[in-house]
Amino acid sequence: MDDIEIIRNFKHGEADAFNDIVLKYQDRIFNLCLYMLRDTHDAQDAAQDCFIKACRALHDFSPDASLYTWLYRIAVNTCLDYRRKRIQSRMDSHSMAEDMPSHMPSPEKLYESREISEVVRTAMQKLPEKLRAAIVLREIEGLSYEEIAEIMDVSTGTVKSRISRSREELRKILVRKL
Amino acid sequence: MRCRHARKLISQYIDKELSSGETKLFSAHIEACAACRLELEETKELSRMFAAAERVSAPYGFATRVLAGIEADKRPQNRLSHIFRPVLVRAAEVAFACVIVVIGFFSGRMLITDSPAPLSAAEMRSTFHLDVFESAPPDSIAGAYIGMTGVQNEK
Numbered sequence: 588m589d590d591i592e593i594i595r596n597f598k599h600g601e602a603d604a605f606n607d608i609v610l611k612y613q614d615r616i617f618n619l620c621l622y623m624l625r626d627t628h629d630a631q632d633a634a635q636d637c638f639i640k641a642c643r644a645l646h647d648f649s650p651d652a653s654l655y656t657w658l659y660r661i662a663v664n665t666c667l668d669y670r671r672k673r674i675q676s677r678m679d680s681h682s683m684a685e686d687m688p689s690h691m692p693s694p695e696k697l698y699e700s701r702e703i704s705e706v707v708r709t710a711m712q713k714l715p716e717k718l719r720a721a722i723v724l725r726e727i728e729g730l731s732y733e734e735i736a737e738i739m740d741v742s743t744g745t746v747k748s749r750i751s752r753s754r755e756e757l758r759k760i761l762v763r764k765l
Numbered sequence: 766m767r768c769r770h771a772r773k774l775i776s777q778y779i780d781k782e783l784s785s786g787e788t789k790l791f792s793a794h795i796e797a798c799a800a801c802r803l804e805l806e807e808t809k810e811l812s813r814m815f816a817a818a819e820r821v822s823a824p825y826g827f828a829t830r831v832l833a834g835i836e837a838d839k840r841p842q843n844r845l846s847h848i849f850r851p852v853l854v855r856a857a858e859v860a861f862a863c864v865i866v867v868i869g870f871f872s873g874r875m876l877i878t879d880s881p882a883p884l885s886a887a888e889m890r891s892t893f894h895l896d897v898f899e900s901a902p903p904d905s906i907a908g909a910y911i912g913m914t915g916v917q918n919e920k
């Protein structure tokens with residue numbers, strides 16, 4: 588079922604219409620939140636909040652936008668807010684440096700997707716949030732500069748520079764060490 | 766093209782976002798300059814890591830929890846429409862409401878007491894996390910509940 592049909596069903600009050608949205612997008616939204624927040628529980632909370640906000644706002648959704656960029660925008664903003672709240676509430680905040688693995692896994696091990704995912708997610712905690720959001724949307728979600736600009740509500744020039752700076756930082760952390 | 770300029774274009778080159786003119790100039794510089802070539806190779810290596818990194822699916826039971834959360838979010842506005850809902854779903858809602866009341870009780874206590882909060886917010890969240898459903902095997906009561914509500918985690 589395509590997104591236009593799902594939204595039409597939702598606006599006509601079909602009880603299950605939102606289920607279709609959750610089932611269709613849960614993996615992508617959860618994955619995005621996981622790469623943004625690193626922690627599985629935080630990612631679940633943020634992804635759940637994202638869908639609740641989306642359900643509240645969907646009646647006002649305009650069909651000129653695409654549903655997935657709209658959902659991604661809610662998810663990115665939820666993650667940005669989530670981190671802000673979490674940082675405020677964590678009085679015992681230990682430095683991010685302590686969270687880095689003390690040694691990088693061996694190259695053979697590294698080339699297992701789960702290991703790589705963890706190493707990448709950990710390294711990304713060093714990036715400012717807006718850079719992190721841009722690089723996740725580009726490299727993990729595979730979106731174009733235009734789509735990322737729409738999601739983050741910035742120009743494509745800003746997207747280019749955020750992605751470039753993210754790569755520069757991550758290259759120093761992840762590639763130079765190998 | 767100077768190194769400074771070439772390095773700024775590496776990221777866009779990888780994303781194929783350079784114009785054909787820029788691509789020619791950039792490629793010519795890369796041919797000639799070993800330092801920029803190394804930086805390009807390292808940046809490509811980073812992209813290969815991203816490509817190889819795991820795409821993680823939402824955990825088991827996630828959609829069920831989301832839909833329960835949405836129901837709880839709607840409840841105050843249209844309470845009447847919920848009277849004839851199945852008993853188990855009602856029971857789950859009551860359990861969820863109890864959790865909210867308990868969280869409210871503890872957070873209220875933290876507001877009125879001078880002594881340090883007994884639990885950090887992170888500890889509290891893990892204590893009340895709805896993940897109790899997560900590892901439920903399909904033949905357990907929780908599994909039956911998930912089955913009855915008709916929500917599948919898989920597409």
Ligand SMILES: [Zn+2]
Pocket residue numbers: 767768769771794798799800801802
């Ligand atoms: Zn050069």
